[in-house]
Amino acid sequence: MIPDLSRAAAHTPAYSTPDLTNCEREPIHIPGAIQPHGLLLALDAEHRVVTVSRNCAQMLGRPAHDLIGTDVGDAMGQEPAASVAQAVAADDMSTPIRTTMPPGHGDLAGEEVDIIVHRSGGRIVVEVEPVTVPVPSQTVSYRSARAAVTRLTQSSTTAELCQQLASEIRHLTGFDRVMVYRFDPEWNGEVVAEDRRDDLNPFLGLHYPSTDIPAQARRLYTVNWTRLIADIEYAPVALEPVIDPSTGAPLDLSHSVLRSVSPIHIEYLSHMGVSASMSVSMVKDGLLWGLVACHHYSGPLRVPYDARSAAEFLGQTASQLIDDRERADTHTDELRASVTLARLTAALAADTRPLYDALLDDQRLLELVDAQGAALYVDGRLLTVGEVPSEADLHLIARQLDGPAGQPTASDHLSVLAPELEHIADVAAGALHVGNGPDRWLMWLRPEIERTVDWGGDPTNKALALAENPNVRLSPRKSFAKWRQVVRGRSAPWLAWQVAAAQSLREHLSSELLRRSQEHTAIAESLQRTVVLEEAPTVEGHDVLARYRPAKGSQLGGDWWDAFHLPDGRFVVSVGDVAGHGVTAATAMAQARTALRAYMFDGHSPAACLDRLDVLVQSLLPGQTATAVVVALDPRTGEVELANAGHPPLLLLSGDEVRVMPHAGRPLLGVAHGEARTDRLTLADGDILLAYTDGLVERRGVEIDVSIDSLAAAAAHSDHTDTLDAWIDDLLTAVPGTLDDDLTVVALRRCTDLTGEPA
Numbered sequence: 001m002i003p004d005l006s007r008a009a010a011h012t013p014a015y016s017t018p019d020l021t022n023c024e025r026e027p028i029h030i031p032g033a034i035q036p037h038g039l040l041l042a043l044d045a046e047h048r049v050v051t052v053s054r055n056c057a058q059m060l061g062r063p064a065h066d067l068i069g070t071d072v073g074d075a076m077g078q079e080p081a082a083s084v085a086q087a088v089a090a091d092d093m094s095t096p097i098r099t100t101m102p103p104g105h106g107d108l109a110g111e112e113v114d115i116i117v118h119r120s121g122g123r124i125v126v127e128v129e130p131v132t133v134p135v136p137s138q139t140v141s142y143r144s145a146r147a148a149v150t151r152l153t154q155s156s157t158t159a160e161l162c163q164q165l166a167s168e169i170r171h172l173t174g175f176d177r178v179m180v181y182r183f184d185p186e187w188n189g190e191v192v193a194e195d196r197r198d199d200l201n202p203f204l205g206l207h208y209p210s211t212d213i214p215a216q217a218r219r220l221y222t223v224n225w226t227r228l229i230a231d232i233e234y235a236p237v238a239l240e241p242v243i244d245p246s247t248g249a250p251l252d253l254s255h256s257v258l259r260s261v262s263p264i265h266i267e268y269l270s271h272m273g274v275s276a277s278m279s280v281s282m283v284k285d286g287l288l289w290g291l292v293a294c295h296h297y298s299g300p301l302r303v304p305y306d307a308r309s310a311a312e313f314l315g316q317t318a319s320q321l322i323d324d325r326e327r328a329d330t331h332t333d334e335l336r337a338s339v340t341l342a343r344l345t346a347a348l349a350a351d352t353r354p355l356y357d358a359l360l361d362d363q364r365l366l367e368l369v370d371a372q373g374a375a376l377y378v379d380g381r382l383l384t385v386g387e388v389p390s391e392a393d394l395h396l397i398a399r400q401l402d403g404p405a406g407q408p409t410a411s412d413h414l415s416v417l418a419p420e421l422e423h424i425a426d427v428a429a430g431a432l433h434v435g436n437g438p439d440r441w442l443m444w445l446r447p448e449i450e451r452t453v454d455w456g457g458d459p460t461n462k463a464l465a466l467a468e469n470p471n472v473r474l475s476p477r478k479s480f481a482k483w484r485q486v487v488r489g490r491s492a493p494w495l496a497w498q499v500a501a502a503q504s505l506r507e508h509l510s511s512e513l514l515r516r517s518q519e520h521t522a523i524a525e526s527l528q529r530t531v532v533l534e535e536a537p538t539v540e541g542h543d544v545l546a547r548y549r550p551a552k553g554s555q556l557g558g559d560w561w562d563a564f565h566l567p568d569g570r571f572v573v574s575v576g577d578v579a580g581h582g583v584t585a586a587t588a589m590a591q592a593r594t595a596l597r598a599y600m601f602d603g604h605s606p607a608a609c610l611d612r613l614d615v616l617v618q619s620l621l622p623g624q625t626a627t628a629v630v631v632a633l634d635p636r637t638g639e640v641e642l643a644n645a646g647h648p649p650l651l652l653l654s655g656d657e658v659r660v661m662p663h664a665g666r667p668l669l670g671v672a673h674g675e676a677r678t679d680r681l682t683l684a685d686g687d688i689l690l691a692y693t694d695g696l697v698e699r700r701g702v703e704i705d706v707s708i709d710s711l712a713a714a715a716a717h718s719d720h721t722d723t724l725d726a727w728i729d730d731l732l733t734a735v736p737g738t739l740d741d742d743l744t745v746v747a748l749r750r751c752t753d754l755t756g757e758p759a
Contacts, residue, residue: 030250033236033260035229037302038129039108040239040258042120042251047072047085050123051244051251053258055237059128061105064240072126077102084117084126093117095675096305098131114305118255121247127258132304143663143705145310146646148172149317150704158325162193165292165318169311170195173278173303175294179203180282182290186210187218189290200297212268218288224255225281226312231300232269232276236260257305269295276301278308280315284322316671320625324579326496334497340368341501345508355509360385368505369432369498371444378440388445389424396421398441401433408434408502410494412446430491432499434506442506446491536563536746539571541635543749545724549695549732550742558585558626559693559744560593564600571635572600575647575691575746576628588624592617592669596628606630606643607676610666614645617670625670629691631748638683638750643676645669648697648708651715652681653688658716660708683750688724690715690731695743697735707735724749 034040039059042051049067052075057063060076073081083097097115101108112131117124148168155161162180170178177200180193187210194204213221221227237260242250253259269277272295280292292315303311327334344364351358356376359365360383365374373386375394382391389397400417403409412430415422429448435441536544546561558578565571574596578588595616599609609630617626627647633640642650642661646668650661661681666674683689697707714734718727724747731745 030252031236031260031262032242032250033238034127034253034256034258035234035260036237037230037234038127038258040128040256041067041072041075041126042239042244043072043124043126044246045122045124047081047088047124049075050246051239051241053237054240057106059106059108061109068240076126076128077104080113080115080128084115084124087117088124092675093119094672096309101128116257116305120252120255123244123251125251125253125256127256129257129305132302145313145667146663147703147705148310148314149667150698152314152317152321154700155321155325156328158322158329159192161318161321161325162290163195165314166193166195168314169280169292169294172307172311172314173294174296174301175276175278176200176297177203177295179293179295180290181208181293183288187213187215189213192290197297213291217262217265220254221279221281221291222283222286222288224257225283225315226257226278226308227259227261228257228278228303228308229261229266229269230276230302232266232274233300257308273297275299278303278311280311282315282319282322284319289319289322313667313671313673316673317668320671330495330497333495334500337368337497337501340364341504341508344368344505348508356381356383359509366444368501369444369494370492371432371446373427373445374443375445376442380439386445387427387447389428393421393424393428394443397428397431397445398433398435398443401431401443402435402441403433406435406441406506408432408499408506410499412491412493430494432494432502434502442502442509444502448490449492536573537565539565539633539635541751542571542633543724543751544573544747545728546744546746547728547732548742548744558589559695559742560589561691561744561746562593562597563746564597566600566632569634569636571633572597573631573633573691573746573748574600574628575693575744576626577647577693577695577744578624578626588617588626592626592628596630600630600632605678606632606641607678610643610645610669610676614666614669614672614676618672625668627668627694631689631691633683633748638687638752640681640683640689641678642681643678645676648692648694648704651688651690651712653690653715654684655686656716658712660712683748685750685752686721688715688747688749691746691748693742693744695741696732696745698741699735710735 034053036055039056040051040053041049041056044050049070049072052064052067054064056067056075060067062075067075071081072084075081080097080099080101083099087093087095087097097117098112099115100112101110103110108128108130114129114131116127116129119125151168152161152164155164162182166178166180169175177194177196179191181189182192183189189208189210189212191203191206191208194202196202239251244251274295274297276296276299278294280294281288282290282292292311344362347362347364348355348358353361356378360374360376363385366372366386371386373388374384375388376383377394377398382394388394396418397414400414401409401411410430410432411417414429414431415425421428425448427447428445430446432444433441434443536546538544544563546563548559548561559576560578561573561575563571563573574593576589576592576596578585578592592613596609596613599612600606604612610628613626613628617624627645629642629644629647629650631640631642631650644650644661644663645666649663652659652661662679666676692711694704697711698704699707711731711734714731715727718730728745728747732743
């Protein structure tokens with residue numbers, strides 16, 4: 001289904017009338033129209049206009065037929081066109097272009113605009129939005145973004161993370177209601193967090209059926225993370241022409257920020273009383289995990305592009321944090337399962353009976369994954385414990401769940417896999433299976449558990465209406481009142497840690513060694529000793545001192561530092577931090593530190609090195625995030641080049657004054673956002689440049705900027721005229737609170753004689 005574009009062109013494709021019967025086939029990526037708060041032009045390889053939105057007459061003062069075939073510079077002005085050409089030539093279209101349109105005719109004449117460029121097939125799509133004056137909460141700065149990210153990272157559970165994300169995005173965008181909407185395996189959604197106006201009814205805890213967001217819409221959410229509908233009563237602006245003459249197809253607007261929206265979705269929002277909306281995707285492991293859904297009820301709301309980009313960045317950051325928070329949610333259960341597994345495997349090792357007899361005779365086999373029954377089939381022999389169905393039913397379940405190479409597979413709704421299993425739901429509604437083919441398997445079973453689900457409206461309306469009359473024209477449901485359903489035939493869901501426990505037991509039974517936490521620690525310590533310096537090298541005319549302290553409990557983290565001389569005589573100091581602890585963090589730390597050194601030896605600037613390091617973290621260390629700061633010093637002149645990627649700001653101590661260096665460059669490494677820049681300064685005699693990791697300043701419940709100010713004050717008042725050791729010792733306790741994380745501090749002081757030459 002697409003908007004009615006009969007006015008657009010004689011060659012408009014004849015799409016069927018939009019209704020819910022063909023909603024799931026609606027080509028929403030090629031609507032042939034945009035929203036009216038911006039302008040769209042599509043260019044060919046020579047940057048000639050081949051498609052333009054019909055509001056060009058209003059926006060640019062020239063009708064569409066005058067612009068088709070013209071050079072983009074003639075269409076929108078030479079300076080904006082040059083910026084577009086530069087972005088295309090550099091293949092850097094991830095950053096919007098902020099510029100001013102030339103004087104002339106049309107609403108955009110002389111106006112400040114954001115230009116967003118992307119490729120669509122063989123076309124270059126240029127979208128222009130006038131810059132709106134943000135309300136105070138929508139003003140975005142690096143400091144505010146960093147503070148928001150810090151608040152997200154301080155959450156300890158998935159629920160806390162989602163609630164903080166909803167609050168941050170509502171504060172940033174000004175919507176009346178912001179919800180975090182999480183998908184289940186069947187693509188039904190649940191509102192798991194909400195921040196709203198006090199007078200609005202809560203939606204928290206309500207479920208919504210998968211038909212509310214069809215598959216093609218979910219696909220678009222994974223390729224275009226943010227979508228704004230500034231006014232649901234907008235009139236779509238058709239493209240001219242709708243059909244691209246060279247391809248015979250409509251322009252693909254999957255990556256467009258102005259793409260017109262499905263009329264079914266507009267109708268859906270109007271039934272909810274929504275006047276404007278925005279969504280931000282949450283993607284985990286390349287799959288759509290959930291959405292941040294923003295609703296406004298008090299009229300149109302056009303959120304500035306900067307605020308939308310910041311909201312998208314927060315969504316990306318939260319997506320990176322989901323894995324850690326979900327593991328934290330089940331940490332206690334995982335620990336209990338690991339203890340049970342250790343005791344079970346120890347008992348099996350000490351038991352003189354046949355291995356499988358001993359296994360099925362141990363009640364801990366059921367406790368391991370919280371099952372009521374288990375069955376083992378090996379060498380033609382079936383062994384069972386607890387409540388299980390008949391042997392024939394067990395073999396049927398095993399055939400349905402047999403996975404590749406015996407990997408764990410699970411279902412909490414067996415009758416969906418085989419309807420003939422419905423009659424055994426009271427014993428086996430769900431099963432977890434591991435094995436090596438149809439003749440060797442181990443399976444745990446659970447009975448059904450009745451549960452109630454609160455839906456936002458009756459999710460069965462569509463199916464019932466279709467059953468009564470397949471030809472009826474269906475509209476989105478008009479009632480979103482709570483509708484309660486009793487669900488039967490399902491067991492409790494199998495959680496990720498339970499599947500992992502089953503796999504661990506399988507590995508033990510296959511005589512594969514279980515990795516132990518002590519081995520992980522030993523590997524991490526060995527790796528860190530190999531790649532991280534014990535002390536800094538000497539540099540003429542300067543003092544260099546580094547200090548590292550492990551996390552609480554001597555747990556190694558991802559902190560690293562490096563110092564080395566370049567062939568051109570410069571001296572480089574780098575400090576970084578990779579998220580996490582243990583082997584994974586230590587391995588990532590080693591790769592990041594080594595890569596950064598290699599980039600500097602290749603002659604790249606500090607900023608270019610960090611941009612390259614961001615690509616490496618994305619491609620070679622998926623799921624990891626890191627921060628880093630790079631300082632390149634010319635010892636002869638004291639001139640310094642530095643670049644920062646999401647790292648705490650450096651401190652510059654000059655006399656008794658301390659300056660917190662600006663947050664230069666890009667945010668966290670590994671989130672594919674922003675671009676680093678190189679800042680410059682010159683060290684005078686006695687000046688100290690201090691780099692550190694967040695373990696020195698981050699404290700629970702304290703804004704990081706407050707902690708940095710405390711550190712700066714301590715640096716100014718501590719005695720730094722003698723050795724750096726005592727000065728740094730004072731700084732380690734400058735910020736009140738418990739030091740939970742590992743920390744690294746590196747100080748660089750310039751020391752010259754009275755002639756101004758290096759000592």
